[in-house]
Amino acid sequence: METYGGVVDALVAGTWRHPRSGAVTPVPVESIVIARSLDGAEADLVAPLLGGRRLAVVTGERTREALGRRVVKALQALGTVEEVVWRDPRPEAGAIDALRHATRHAEALVSVGSGTITDGCKYAAHLDGKDFCCFATSPMNTYTAPAASITRDGFKGSITCRSARGAFFDLEVLSRCPARLVSAAFADVVCRTTAQVDWLMSHRLFDTPYVDTPYHLLAYDEADLIERAGGLPGGDIEALALLTRVAVIMGLATSFTGTSHCGSMAEHMISHGIDMFAGAAHPGSSHGEQVGVTTLSMSALQNRILGDESPPVLRATAFPRAELEARYGAEMAETMAAQSAAKALDAAAADRINEKWAKDWDGFVAPLRAVMLPFARLLAGMTAAGAPRTAGELGLDPAFYGRMLRDARWTRDRYSILDVAGDSGTLEAFASEIEAQPPSRSGEQR
């Protein structure tokens, strides 16, 4: 088998050590295999994890053709295998119940699919106390993540689940995955840069917890991935291997850090804001596509503020309750007030930070600049990967997007560059500038 595991292999084998502490990082997914082709190896991969049990292989109509039939056939060598085609895969409680019913005779589940099928199986297996393995059909981070994105009572959230016991990536299968899924997966992992800067900044300002293990692991492949992003839409195996390794580590990161901060800061708040508030005007863009655009916005803002020679001057946080109430209703404004209260600065706190910055701005920003990507490099990567780069390219009204840039900071208690911009009085001008951007950056090919 021609494998492309790289640092992931060392991590799973327990031979990778943190460069400073020397610690070995435990990995909750026992077996992670990334190979050019897994054709013929499927039963050997699954046997040590789920062998001897009655299996249900869950596929969708499309992923069944891409890989599902092959996996079902191969696993029959292990014993009883039932094929379950999930015809209407939706990440919702009702659809999950139907899946649990359809797999009720199985002792363990094997999923063959992308985000919704994998998350559905992960959650169904979790609820039923069954083990589960997944075969990937796209290079996303969900396969190794200990959580499923599920809608309950109309509210979309991330639900903590048991991790898969095995996650298997056949790069030739991934190379036939729709280009739009690949570019979205790329966009959703390069948010590393803006999330790390926000999370580290919060740590340096307020001493909030910060764990750098995932970032050391991502650093092995991120630069090459961005460099080779142009190979992704055409299914270049080397480029897909880079993306798969980075996505695998992003998925595991929550397990390493015990929180999603590592890959979810301001750029994710804005994307969640779009999902919460766009209503009927939501263009149907995916999570990854939105995060690509919001990552570019936050990268521009971080580079502007943290790249400046002199520090911004913060004032006490002014929560615009009346405005938010008028826009989103009293209940939502109350939720926002509660989230924001945890990180709001009073005048004394703002002064303390201003003093600290005035004394040694360079010392404060140096570690942040060290992990911040230049905006132009990020933009070039997104362009090469074929990912949307502006609100207009997502199909969103730029004015609505500008509104989300202004308001997203109130939706979550995580302190980000949006808070620095808001409290220093520069967020308004930044949002107006982004609103005025041309819908598609002229002169560049999508």
Ligand SMILES: [Zn+2]
């Ligand atoms: Zn994401």
